[in-house]
Amino acid sequence: MLSRSLFLKLLSGALIFGAWEYAGRTGVNYALPTFLESMKALFDMTVSGLIFEAYADTLRPLAIGVLISSFIGVGIGVWVGLSEKFDWMFSPIFIIMQAAPLAALIPLLIMAYGIGLTSKVFVVCIMAMPVIVLNTSGAVKNTPSSVKEMARSFLGSEKDVILKIIIPAASPVIFAGLRLGVSAGFIGAILAELKITPTGVGDIISYSRMTADYPSMYAAIFSIILLAVLFLNLLEKIENYLFKGNNQGYVS
C-alpha cells in the first residue's frame, strides 16, 4: 500500500500531466506538444544516450554550485547570525546579489571569468546562495532566548549553545532556505547554459527551440524539473534523518 505522501505526489503528477496532454491535444498553442509526445522524445533521448551526455555537462556547474552554496552558504549564514560585525560586512553583499537582475550581471561575469565552468558555477551560486545565507542568519538571530537561557542554566558552554541549541532551533528555516536556494540553483544552471555558452541540457533546449523540435524542448525542461523534484525529496529525507523532531505532522 502506498503511503499517503507518495500517493498525493503521484496523484498531483497525474493531474498535471493529464492537463498537459489535454492542452496539447486541443491545440492551445501550435508550439505546445502533448505530454505523450514529449515523453516519447525523452525516451528517444534516453535510448540514444543524448540525455546522459547532456547531463554530464550540466551537472558539473550544478553540483559544484549547489554544494558550495549549501555548505558555505549555511556556514556564512550561521556566522552572520552570531556576529554583528560579520553581519555588517556580509549581509549587504547577499541582499544585492538577490536583488540584482541576473541578466545584467552575466556580461560582467563573462568579462571577469570567461565563458567556461567558472562563470556557470558563479551563476548557480548567485541564484542559490542569498536565500540560503539570509534564511540561515535570520533563523540564528531569532533563536528563542528562553531555550538558550535554559542551556546556560544547565552549564552549557558557548559551543554547546551554538551546536546543541541554536543550530537545531534554526534547522527548519535553514532547510526551507536550502529548498528555495537549491531550486534556484537548478534554474541558474540552465540559465547559465542558455545565456553564456550552450552546453548540456541548456543546449538541447536552445537547439530544439531553434529547430522547432518542441517535444524535445519540453522533454529537456521536464527532465530538469524532475531532477529538481527528486533532489528536494532527498533534502526532505536528510532533514527528517538529522532532525526528527522537525516533522510536526504536516499535510504529507
Added chain:
Amino acid sequence: MTKEILENAVSVKGVYKNYGEVEALRDMSLDFPKGQLTSLLGPSGCGKTTLLKIIAGLLPATQGEVIVNGKVVTKPGPDRAFVFQDFALMPWANVIRNVAFGLELRGVGKVEREEIASKYIGNVGLKGFEYSFPHELSGGMRQRVGLARALSVDSPVLLMDEPFSAVDEQTRRKFQEDLLNLVKNENKTFIFVTHSIEEAVYVSDQIALLLPRPSRVSEIIKPSGFRHKDVDSIRKDSEYLDTVESIWKSLRTYVE
C-alpha cells in the same frame, strides 16, 4: 517554641540591579533556609524573576552578592537547577533527551543519563512518554518534563519561575499538591516565584513579600498552623484563608 538554628542554603546580601536608568532591585537582602520552600510573592514587575535569575547566575547583579551553601556565586552552577515559566523545552528533541539534557551538558554518558532520566520521567508521572516530542504533549505534561529535567541533575537548590502559571487551573492545583509532596520527600531547598497569593500560602514554608520597583522585601510570613495537614484540608483551613486575606490587604495598596 524551640529555637532552631536553620542553616541557610542561599543568602542574598545587599543586591542591587539596574537596567540602565531603571532600578529593578534595591538593597535586596534575604535568606532561604535549607530544605524548605520559600516563595517570592509580589505583583507584576516587582523584580521577583530578576532576583531569581540573579540567584541562578543567569543575570549579573549590579551590586551585592549571592551566597549558595557558603560560597559566593556569579554564574550558573551544579548546585542550582532552574524550572522555566514557559517550559524551555527543545522542540526537536524527544522527552528523554530533554530530561537528560542537563546531564548531557555535564558530560554524562548516554546510557547512564537516559537511565537517570527514565527514573525521573516516571517520578513526574510521564512513564510511557519517553519517546514523544513536546508538540505531542499538553502544557501540563511539558512542565512535568521541565521539572524532571531540573530534578535529574540532583542540585541541592531548585529555582522555580512561576512554573505553574502557564497551565490550566485544574492541572495547576494538582501540581501544587504534587509540589508539597515533593518538598516533603526530597531534601532540597526550593525557591518559588509566583504572583498567586493562594499558591504561595499553600505551598510555602515561608513567603517573602516583595514590593514593586525598586524591589525590596516588605515582610516575611511563615504560615505554620496548617503545614502538617493533608493536601485536601489545607485549602479549607481558617488560618490559610486568613493569611491569604491579610497578604492581599498588604499588597492591595501597591496595586492600586
